[in-house]
Amino acid sequence: MAWNRNRRRSSSGSWAVLAQNPALVIFFVIALVLLVVGRGQEALFDDARGAANDVSAVFMEVLSVPASEVNQWIAGLGSLFSTYDENQKLRQENAKLRAAQSELSELQRKVQRYEGLLKIPTDAPVTAVAARVIADTAGPFVRTVLINAGRAQDVLKGQAVVDDRGLLGRVIATGNRSSRVLLVTDLNSRIPVLIEGVNLKAILVGDNTERPVLEYLPSGSRIVAGARVVTTSDGAAFPPGIAIGIVAKGETSPRVKLFTNEGRADFVRILKYRAPIDVDEAPSGTEPPDKGDGKAKPASAQPAGALPTTNAVHAQPGRPRPL
Amino acid sequence: MFEVLQIGFFWLLQQLWRALPLFVTLAMMLVSMAPMNLMQGVVLGPDLALIAIFFWAIHGPEFLPPWAVFAVGLAQDFATGSPVGFCAVMYLFAYGFTLSQRVFFRGRTGVGVWLGFAIIAVLMAVGSWVLGTFVYARWLPPGELFGQAAVSVIFYPLLARVLLLLRRALTTAPETLRG
Numbered sequence: 001m002a003w004n005r006n007r008r009r010s011s012s013g014s015w016a017v018l019a020q021n022p023a024l025v026i027f028f029v030i031a032l033v034l035l036v037v038g039r040g041q042e043a044l045f046d047d048a049r050g051a052a053n054d055v056s057a058v059f060m061e062v063l064s065v066p067a068s069e070v071n072q073w074i075a076g077l078g079s080l081f082s083t084y085d086e087n088q089k090l091r092q093e094n095a096k097l098r099a100a101q102s103e104l105s106e107l108q109r110k111v112q113r114y115e116g117l118l119k120i121p122t123d124a125p126v127t128a129v130a131a132r133v134i135a136d137t138a139g140p141f142v143r144t145v146l147i148n149a150g151r152a153q154d155v156l157k158g159q160a161v162v163d164d165r166g167l168l169g170r171v172i173a174t175g176n177r178s179s180r181v182l183l184v185t186d187l188n189s190r191i192p193v194l195i196e197g198v199n200l201k202a203i204l205v206g207d208n209t210e211r212p213v214l215e216y217l218p219s220g221s222r223i224v225a226g227a228r229v230v231t232t233s234d235g236a237a238f239p240p241g242i243a244i245g246i247v248a249k250g251e252t253s254p255r256v257k258l259f260t261n262e263g264r265a266d267f268v269r270i271l272k273y274r275a276p277i278d279v280d281e282a283p284s285g286t287e288p289p290d291k292g293d294g295k296a297k298p299a300s301a302q303p304a305g306a307l308p309t310t311n312a313v314h315a316q317p318g319r320p321r322p323l
Numbered sequence: 324m325f326e327v328l329q330i331g332f333f334w335l336l337q338q339l340w341r342a343l344p345l346f347v348t349l350a351m352m353l354v355s356m357a358p359m360n361l362m363q364g365v366v367l368g369p370d371l372a373l374i375a376i377f378f379w380a381i382h383g384p385e386f387l388p389p390w391a392v393f394a395v396g397l398a399q400d401f402a403t404g405s406p407v408g409f410c411a412v413m414y415l416f417a418y419g420f421t422l423s424q425r426v427f428f429r430g431r432t433g434v435g436v437w438l439g440f441a442i443i444a445v446l447m448a449v450g451s452w453v454l455g456t457f458v459y460a461r462w463l464p465p466g467e468l469f470g471q472a473a474v475s476v477i478f479y480p481l482l483a484r485v486l487l488l489l490r491r492a493l494t495t496a497p498e499t500l501r502g
Contacts, residue, residue, distance in 0.1 A: 017423040021389060026389075027390060028389075034408030038406055136359075180404050
């Protein structure tokens with residue numbers, strides 16, 4: 001009986017709070033409406049997100065300086081105990097890299113010679129903008145970082161972001177002086193990739209774990225753990241050949257062990273890449289009828305941005321160079 | 324004329340003083356976003372905004388009214404890139420639930436309140452997971468949410484002490500500032 005009385009009092013207390021705080025109910029409903037509307041129309045808040053990024057970037061620029069110091073201090077403390085082992089490992093790695101370097105320069109010479117013989121158009125260089133990670137907003141459902149470069153530095157939505165080890169993610173929102181980068185581990189991240197060695201294409205799907213999943217692999221395909229995974233130019237989103245990680249075993253699907261350590265990304269590069277677009281000339285007889293007096297228009301009368309009518313025109317001077 | 328300006332100045336000062344808990348909560352939210360790799364990526368950092376919201380819901384909801392909690396949640400959504408309204412819904416839920424249990428929490432010692440925060444943190448983790456599953460329409464790994472809740476519980480006593488100093492300053496401030 002006493003328990004029932006207490007329970008009644010407690011539940012009436014909860015309802016009393018809501019009755020006494022209509023503002024709480026109103027704002028809760030507004031938040032729910034925003035959540036539903038925002039999920040349906042994500043582009044609706046794009047400008048607001050860009051502006052919010054710029055505002056928070058001002059504070060985060062200041063906060064990131066001591067944070068970076070603390071990180072360095074912690075990293076220094078950790079390496080203090082492993083200096084000897086690390087030194088030995090680096091010596092071995094250095095010896096291996098020297099051997100690989102001479103092999104690489106020999107291969108480069110060969111490739112250049114073959115390209116010259118086959119008259120392959122030279123690759124257009126991919127330019128980049130350097131930026132610093134000023135906020136790490138890794139939450140339970142969101143894996144993004146804020147960088148201090150935005151539209152003022154010609155950073156555009158969709159551009160790939162790399163650190164010194166490989167692909168980190170892509171730009172999803174740009175402010176004037178800041179941008180938000182969706183990391184490859186985020187739930188919403190989907191990246192077309194190529195598995196080297198077997199030349200299989202797949203989609204790298206983030207699931208908020210350290211190792212994203214490889215999906216949409218051709219049925220019956222066999223891949224070896226340890227194979228390198230790189231970006232492809234499919235979808236014209238990323239320059240081809242950016243290192244992402246190596247194939248690792250997963251419970252149901254193969255996963256990718258990333259080269260980058262998202263938590264330690266400090267300085268990054270945003271790659272300005274525009275995929276080449278091939279435009280073929282329309283077959284003869286399919287030209288639109290000439291309206292007006294029937295006279296052919298001079299080339300100068302074409303609208304701005306119109307493509308010249310030659311066979312297989314490249315919008316860019318050549319293919320982008322793999323990184 | 325001078326008197327009007329003086330009254331206006333003190334009114335503004337009073338409003339800023341009363342909004343101090345909101346500014347502190349926003350500052351705590353920004354600090355939690357700093358790229359500090361203290362946990363080495365093993366678990367997420369503490370939810371500092373939740374700590375502040377729980378604290379003010381118990382020790383002075385008049386200093387952090389529902390609109391302020393909504394503003395903090397929305398600011399966090401925009402600042403972290405979460406779906407707009409997600410954090411606002413979760414923080415208002417935590418605030419409302421804490422308010423409903425305020426009578427129970429107020430008479431408790433520090434450990435009792437700490438335990439109360441632990442319950443709220445776990446409820447938030449469960450609530451976020453359920454809401455997140457609906458919003459993203461897929462299975463989400465719940466481990467990180469509970470990891471973050473545990474880290475938040477560990478950090479609570481330390482931050483509550485700092486917030487308590489502010490709470491006392493707000494009560495002991497001159498009459499003109501208290502309003």
